[in-house]
Amino acid sequence: MPVTQVRGVRLVYEILGGSGPLVTISPGGRRGLASDRALGLLLAEAGFRALVYDRRNTGAADIALEGDSESHEQAEDLLALLRALGEAPAYVAGCSSGARLSLLLALQHPEAVKGLLLWRVTGGAYAAKRLAFNYYEQYLEAVAKGGIGAVCETEHFSALIKANPGNRARLEAMGAEAFAAQMRRWLAGFHEGSGYPVAGLSPDDLRRIAAPAVLVAGNDRVHPAEGAQSAHRLMPNATYREVLTTPVDLDVDFAGWEAATPRLAAVFIDFLRGQEARRG
Incomplete structure (x- = not known):
C-alpha cells in the first residue's frame, strides 16, 4: 500500500x-x-x-x-x-x-x-472512564511496572511494532519518563472534554x-x-x-x-x- x-x-x-x-x-x-x-x-x-x-x-x-x-x-x-x-x-x-x-x-x-x-x-460517564483506561491509564501502569520494555509488550504497542518494526526504536528513543509524561498529558486533555x-x-x-x-x-x-x-x-x-x-x-x-x-x-x-x- x-x-x-x-x-x-x-x-x-x-x-x-x-x-x-x-x-x-x-x-x-x-x-x-x-x-x-x-x-x-x-x-x-x-x-x-x-x-x-x-x-x-x-x-x-x-x-x-x-x-x-x-x-x-x-x-x-x-x-x-x-x-x-x-x-x-x-x-x-x-x-x-x-x-x-x-x-x-x-x-x-x-x-x-x-x-x-x-x-x-x-x-x-461510562465511556469517559473506560476510554481513559484503555487509551492512557493501562500504559501508565505498564511503564511504571516495567519501563518502556513493558509498553512494547502490551497488545496494542506490540501490534504496532509487528506491523512497523521501526516503532520499537521510536519508543525506546523516547524512554519511560517521556512516555509516561506524554500519557499523563493526553489523559489530562481527554478528561477536559x-x-x-x-x-x-x-x-x-x-x-x-x-x-x-x-x-x-x-x-x-x-x-x-x-x-x-x-x-x-x-x-x-x-x-x-x-x-x-x-x-x-x-x-x-x-x-x-x-x-x-x-x-x-x-x-x-x-x-x-x-x-x-x-x-x-
Whole structure:
C-alpha cells in the first residue's frame, strides 16, 4: 500500500474506487484501515472514492506521541494527508475516536470538509472512564511496572511494532519518563472534554460546526444513542439516523456493527448523493 509522510509521521493509506468524490474514513479506537475497509468498498461500488488509512499510532503507521490531544494531532494529520494528495476539501467519515477527529477537523478547518458522516459518537460517564483506561491509564501502569520494555509488550504497542518494526526504536528513543509524561498529558486533555455529551467537544464547539452532517446513533455503553442525539440538536446542519435501534449491554457492539455495514453504507450513500445533487 502507498506510504506518505505528513507532519513528520509516515501514514499508510489506500484509495478504493477509481472515480467520484472522495470520502475519508477514520475508524474507532486505535484500529487501522482494515477495520472499515468493507465500508469503503461499498462506497466505492456506489460511485465514490474511499480513502482508508492508518492514523498515527494505528496499524502500520508510525508511533508519534506528542501534542496535548491525540485526536487533535490525528485531525491535523488528516488535513495534511488530504492536502498532500490534492484532495481537500473532502467528505469526512468517522466512527467513535474517528468521529471525534472528524469533528475537530470540521471545527478547526471547515474549508477542508464538504460534509461529515459520523457513526457511534462517544459520550457519557461510562465511556469517559473506560476510554481513559484503555487509551492512557493501562500504559501508565505498564511503564511504571516495567519501563518502556513493558509498553512494547502490551497488545496494542506490540501490534504496532509487528506491523512497523521501526516503532520499537521510536519508543525506546523516547524512554519511560517521556512516555509516561506524554500519557499523563493526553489523559489530562481527554478528561477536559470527556464530560460533554460528545466526548472531546463542548456544546459551543458543536454549534460552530456548520458542515452538512449525518449522525448515526450508537447502541452500546461506550456509544449511547444520546451522544448522536445531542450532536444533532446542537449542530446546525445535521440529520439524525438510526441503523441498530436496540441498545445492547456491551461496551462495544463490534459484531452488530460489522453485520450492519451494508445498512450503514446505504445511509451514507443516500447522504452523499443528496449532497452532491445540491452542489450541482
